[in-house]
Amino acid sequence: MRHWLLVLALLAAPVMADSDLPSARWANEQLPDPRQEAAAKGLMEELRCLVCQGQSIADSDAELAGDMRALVRQRIAAGEKPEAVRAWLIDRYGDWVSYRPPVEPLTWPLWIAPLLLLGAGSLLLRKRFRRRR
Amino acid sequence: MSRLVRFFPLIILLLFVAVVAWRLVMPEDTKIRSRMTGQPVPAFTLAPTADGAPGLSSKNLATGQPRLVNVFASWCVPCIAEAPLLMELKRQGVPIDAIAVRDKPADVAEFLGRHGNPFERIGADPESRVQIALGSSGVPETFIVDGRGIIRYQHMGPIEAGDVPALLREWERAR
Numbered sequence: 001m002r003h004w005l006l007v008l009a010l011l012a013a014p015v016m017a018d019s020d021l022p023s024a025r026w027a028n029e030q031l032p033d034p035r036q037e038a039a040a041k042g043l044m045e046e047l048r049c050l051v052c053q054g055q056s057i058a059d060s061d062a063e064l065a066g067d068m069r070a071l072v073r074q075r076i077a078a079g080e081k082p083e084a085v086r087a088w089l090i091d092r093y094g095d096w097v098s099y100r101p102p103v104e105p106l107t108w109p110l111w112i113a114p115l116l117l118l119g120a121g122s123l124l125l126r127k128r129f130r131r132r133r
Numbered sequence: 134m135s136r137l138v139r140f141f142p143l144i145i146l147l148l149f150v151a152v153v154a155w156r157l158v159m160p161e162d163t164k165i166r167s168r169m170t171g172q173p174v175p176a177f178t179l180a181p182t183a184d185g186a187p188g189l190s191s192k193n194l195a196t197g198q199p200r201l202v203n204v205f206a207s208w209c210v211p212c213i214a215e216a217p218l219l220m221e222l223k224r225q226g227v228p229i230d231a232i233a234v235r236d237k238p239a240d241v242a243e244f245l246g247r248h249g250n251p252f253e254r255i256g257a258d259p260e261s262r263v264q265i266a267l268g269s270s271g272v273p274e275t276f277i278v279d280g281r282g283i284i285r286y287q288h289m290g291p292i293e294a295g296d297v298p299a300l301l302r303e304w305e306r307a308r
Contacts, residue, residue: 018208019206019208019234019235019236020208020237020240021235021236021237021259024259024260024261025260050165050270050271051270051271053163053165063235063261064261064264064265064270064271067235067260067261067262067264067265068261068265070260071260071262071265089265090168091168091169091268092167092168092169092265092266092267092268093165093167093168093268093270094165094166094168096165097165
């Protein structure tokens with residue numbers, strides 16, 4: 001009996017996975033200062049939602065993403081630089097939370113790969129055009 | 134040489150199938166662990182939520198004795214599943230505080246009335262601010278904070294019966 005209740009509870013989870021509280025004040029409301037709002041928006045598009053992990057917090061409807069948007073707007077309205085807010089979040093969730101990977105030995109292949117592929121592509125093209133002549 | 138080249142597409146296909154099969158059998162762990170483990174609890178003060186239990190601040194977590202901090206919510210279904218195990222931990226002498234995420238006092242009171250109240254203090258976190266400051270990415274999660282207020286351990290997801298010994302061991306280790 002208890003097991004079945006647990007199974008039922010697990011099945012019910014997606015339906016009841018949200019709270020009853022309304023969104024935080026600045027989750028869906030723009031800052032009055034357009035420059036601050038632009039800075040906040042830019043950062044929100046580069047922060048990853050912790051719940052729906054393929055989306056930015058700007059795009060996500062998850063409640064935690066809304067609370068993160070509110071946090072970003074509040075901090076930027078208080079005069080913090082976007083990069084400081086990003087660093088604060090990276091301290092908590094790691095580089096994973098930011099869509100902009102840092103340049104460090106571990107990520108060098110990531111940054112070099114496009115250049116290498118471009119080079120390989122142009123070599124290939126040159127060879128083909130030469131053959132045709 | 135040309136014979137090897139002929140098999141090249143097949144080899145690529147087999148590699149592709151192997152990678153896909155591997156990830157189907159062993160899905161990626163998508164848990165985002167908090168980087169705050171080993172760091173002091175960030176300073177915060179949360180108002181009480183249920184009548185009776187006092188609110189929670191970071192100062193209450195540096196009492197010379199390790200404590201559990203359970204991040205939960207009345208609207209969170211897995212939190213119901215772990216409630217009896219928190220009661221069990223309390224029975225074994227582990228002090229437990231809680232952070233109620235995006236919750237209403239009445240709902241918290243009803244939840245605790247129904248599933249038991251193992252908590253000494255409960256802080257209300259209506260905008261998930263302390264949850265984010267702790268590096269927690271969902272409910273339920275449980276942190277172990279040592280007597281100096283340093284986060285020692287993070288358990289993600291509901292506590293299951295098999296997790297209790299590990300939590301007790303980590304709690305002992307944090308002494």
